[in-house]
Amino acid sequence: MDDERQATFGTDGSLETDRPPEAAGEDDFGEEKDPDETDGGFSRYVVSSLLQKAVRRSDEEVAAWAAWELARSGFGWNLWERLNLYVVEDLRAGQDVATQVARYEELATERWEADEWRGRLCAVHAALACARAQSSREAANADEYFGAVADHRAEARERGEEPSHDFPVGDLEPEGRFDAVFDGHTGEGSRRGRGTEFFKTHGARVGPEGESDLSARWQRLAMVLSSTEFDEADIERALEPTDADDPWAGPES
Structure with missing residues (x-):
């Protein structure tokens, strides 16, 4: 995250964090936005969470809207960070969507601006690609399970016992x-x-x-x-x- 996102100042002089200049300004109703408020008046944290749950549930329309809302509100950096996370956390391994999201991000952030109309189209495309892919938390489940087994094995060894659960490779x-x-x-x-x-x-x-x-x-x-x-x-x-x-x-x- 660059310095602009780490430290900017609001209209009252208070320090704001994680807010790039493009996220500042007025919302759709002509009111000054709070530091983490989208143009539609929503919390970016809530919209980001909504996007992830929509991807998991394969809800294409909600995923597309959430991505569009974050992109148009100046939170493109947050959107692309989260979409790349969802690819590995919420989708089945081996799908082309990972490279698709990376390409859409490249277009939106390097060729165009994330909050302009072409950047917003990239955001919608990426969200739809994720929502249409096969959902699975297999990697997250594996990480949690293997970590729990590692702790269990260590505790069993300390007690001088054989673990009731072990890695799939044994010794x-x-x-x-x-x-x-x-x-x-x-x-x-x-x-x-x-x-x-x-x-x-x-x-x-x-x-x-x-x-x-x-x-x-x-x-x-x-x-x-x-x-x-x-x-x-x-x-x-x-x-x-x-x-x-x-x-x-x-x-x-």
């Missing part, structure tokens, strides 16, 4: 379920002499769909031509897809 030891991760890229794997052969036949396997025909052909030929000696069984193990129900199980071939 993450060699020879266990996740043995494939201990290849030559790890200290333990290096000590065990797990080189290219182990990596190809265990660590580099993909799934559950497996490699495409073209990729499989390339891998087969690369292993045939490799300075490391691979037999046909090794190649088949390397190309065998991981199991959909147990992705960490070893190759069956």
